Amino acid sequence: TPEFCDRLLFESSDFYVDVVTPSVNSPVLPAADMLLQLVTVALCVFTTSYADPQCRLANADVDQIIQKTNYQVHSGDDDTLDVDGFNRHIHLTLFGFNLPWKVFIELNDGSMYSMATLSRSGDVQECSNSTYRAVQGVFTFDRMEMNYKSFEATFLYWKIVGTFSYKFRPNMNVVYTQTDEDCGPVSYSIESVENAEYDIITDDNSWGSWLVTKAVYSALRKGDNTPMLQYFLQRSWVSMVVNFGRYYCT
Numbered sequence: 001t002p003e004f005c006d007r008l009l010f011e012s013s014d015f016y017v018d019v020v021t022p023s024v025n026s027p028v029l030p031a032a033d034m035l036l037q038l039v040t041v042a043l044c045v046f047t048t049s050y051a052d053p054q055c056r057l058a059n060a061d062v063d064q065i066i067q068k069t070n071y072q073v074h075s076g077d078d079d080t081l082d083v084d085g086f087n088r089h090i091h092l093t094l095f096g097f098n099l100p101w102k103v104f105i106e107l108n109d110g111s112m113y114s115m116a117t118l119s120r121s122g123d124v125q126e127c128s129n130s131t132y133r134a135v136q137g138v139f140t141f142d143r144m145e146m147n148y149k150s151f152e153a154t155f156l157y158w159k160i161v162g163t164f165s166y167k168f169r170p171n172m173n174v175v176y177t178q179t180d181e182d183c184g185p186v187s188y189s190i191e192s193v194e195n196a197e198y199d200i201i202t203d204d205n206s207w208g209s210w211l212v213t214k215a216v217y218s219a220l221r222k223g224d225n226t227p228m229l230q231y232f233l234q235r236s237w238v239s240m241v242v243n244f245g246r247y248y249c250t
Contacts, residue, residue, distance in 0.1 A: 053127040053128055053129040053132075053134075054127065054128060054129065055125050055126065055127040056125070056126055056127075057123055057124070057125065057126075058124050058125065058126035058135055059120070059123055059124055061126070062120055062124045062126075062135060062137070063120070065244065065247045065248050066118050066119060066120065066244075068246075068247045069118055069243045069244050069246070069247060070116045070117065070118055071116075072243055072246065072247075073115050073116040073118075073239070073243050074114075074116040078115060078116075078239070078243070079113060079114040079115045079116035079117075080111050080112070080113045080114065080115070081111065081112050081113075081115060081235045081238075081239070082110065082111055083110040083111060083112050083146060083228075083231045083232075083235060084110065084227075084231055085106070085107050085108035085109065085110055085148065085150070086106075086107060086226065086227055086231075087104070087105065087106035087107070088104070088105055088225065088226050088227075089102045089103070089104050090102060090103045090104075090105065090216075090219040090220065090223060090224070090225060090226070091219065091223055092215060092218060092219050093218075093219075093222045093223050098223075101155070101156070101215075102219075103153060103154070103155050103212075103215045103216050103219045104153065104154040104155075105151070105152070105153045105154075105164075105216060105226075106150075106151070106152045106153075107148040107150065107151050107152075107164055108148060108149075108150040109148060109149040109150045110146060110147065110148040110149075110231075111146070111147055112144065112145065112146045112147075112231075112232060112235060112236075113143075113144075113145050113147070114141070114143050114144070114145075115141070115236065115239045115243070117141045117142040117143045117144070118139060118140075118141055118244070119139070119140055119141070119142055120137055120138065120139055120140070121137075121138040121139065121140045121171050122137060122138050123137060124136065124137030125137060131179060131180065132177060132178060132179040132180075133177070133178050134175055134176060134177040134178070134186075135174075135175075135176050135248070136174070136175045136176075137174060138171050138172065138173060138174070138191055139171075139172050139174045140169060140170060140171050140172065141169070141170060141236070142169065143169075144167070144168055144169065144170055144232070145165055145166065145167045146165070146166040146228055146231070146232065147163070147164070147165045147166075148163065148164040148165075149163055150163075151163050151164035151200065151202075153200075153212050153213075153215075153216050154212070155211065155212045155215040155216070156211075157208075158208035158209070158211060158212045159212065160200075160202045160204050160208075160209045160212045160213065161202065161204075162200055162201050162202030162203065162204075163200075163201045163202075164198070164199070164200055164201075165197075165198070165199040165200075165201075166196070166197070166198055166199075166228055167195070167196070167197040167198075167199070168193050168194070168195060168196040168197070169193070169194040169195045170190060170192075170193055170194075170229070170232065170236075171190070171191045171192045171193070171194065172188060172189065172190060172191060172233075172236075173187060173188070173189050173190075173191045174187065174188055174240070175187035175188075176240070176244070176245075176248060178248065178249055183245055183248070183249035184240075184241050184245060184249075185237065185240055185241065188233065188237050188240065189233070190229055190233065193229070196221075198216070198217055198220050198221070200213050200216060200217075
């Protein structure tokens with residue numbers, strides 16, 4: 001076992017020195033015992049890979065887990081999660097420079113959908129040894145929306161109210177590890193965001209409403225400093241722990 005080899009290599013270090021450069025006080029072992037110990041040490045030295053994790057492509061296995069996860073989330077009505085509201089001032093920018101104007105937005109009564117569209121984006125590796133196993137890869141949600149029923153925006157002298165929607169396809173770097181003591185994501189972060197779209201619906205058809213809407217779109221697309229992605233990570237992390245872990249950690 002790895003523990004046996006570690007102990008043997010440690011305890012044999014002095015013996016090895018004495019065999020190569022014998023000292024006066026070195027113990028004299030029978031030839032058979034000496035040969036047996038040397039062979040055992042050599043086997044441990046030349047099989048150092050015993051402690052290294054073995055890795056393989058795990059696309060098929062992970063696809064089965066994802067399929068079960070999405071079915072469980074959908075059947076359990078857990079594909080929609082609540083998200084916190086927030087308010088924020090966002091700079092208008094031009095060619096990467098902040099302009100002297102800001103847009104103020106406030107969003108409340110939010111939810112995110114759909115947690116039942118989990119998939120992988122590329123290959124997934126699984127590595128394991130005698131003490132743990134872990135899958136690593138890029139995961140995504142094919143359809144992700146953050147919807148806020150209460151939306152307010154102010155720009156200069158104009159203000160609008162309505163609803164707000166943020167649609168995007170997030171790519172997350174995930175490392176999901178199982179040990180004897182724990183099982184869950186040890187790394188979970190945004191790698192990139194694709195197909196980002198912002199949608200504002202308001203009953204105000206005035207020129208001022210049009211201006212505020214355009215200002216909000218421009219500010220978000222060029223300098224989104226809102227916590228929406230942070231909220232997405234927090235809530236989707238919980239879903240990965242509970243739902244993906246239900247099938248991976250068994």
